Amino acid sequence: xxxxxxxYRLYEKYILQFLNKQTDDVAxxxxxxxxxxxxxxxxxxxxxxxxxxxxxxxxxxxxxISMILITGKGKKHxxxxxxxxxx
Numbered sequence: 670x671x672x673x674x675x676x677y678r679l680y681e682k683y684i685l686q687f688l689n690k691q692t693d694d695v696a697x698x699x700x701x702x703x704x705x706x707x708x709x710x711x712x713x714x715x716x717x718x719x720x721x722x723x724x725x726x727x728x729x730x731x732x733x734i735s736m737i738l739i740t741g742k743g744k745k746h747x748x749x750x751x752x753x754x755x756x
Contacts, residue, residue: 677714680704681718682747682750682751683706684700684706684715684724685747686747687700687704688700688737688738689739689744691738691739694736694737694738695737695738696734696736696737697711697726697737715737721742721746722740723739723740723742724738724743725739
């Protein structure tokens with residue numbers, strides 16, 4: 670994956686903000702559709718968030734019925750991203 674700076678960091682923020690607003694698990698395709706993140710980047714960023722334990726991913730990544738939710742660690746990371754952007 671490319672450097673986590675720039676657009677990937679921005680995509681992380683968009684995904685975590687979107688998931689934080691949800692009351693239930695969300696399908697990966699819905700995240701892409703609602704955040705307008707290109708599919709080619711979406712799965713790279715989701716994979717990185719998953720490996721960092723910021724999201725919990727149930728099912729196979731590109732399976733239409735796979736579900737994703739933000740973890741407590743992901744919520745803390747989102748707060749850090751928002752603080753960094755406010756400075």
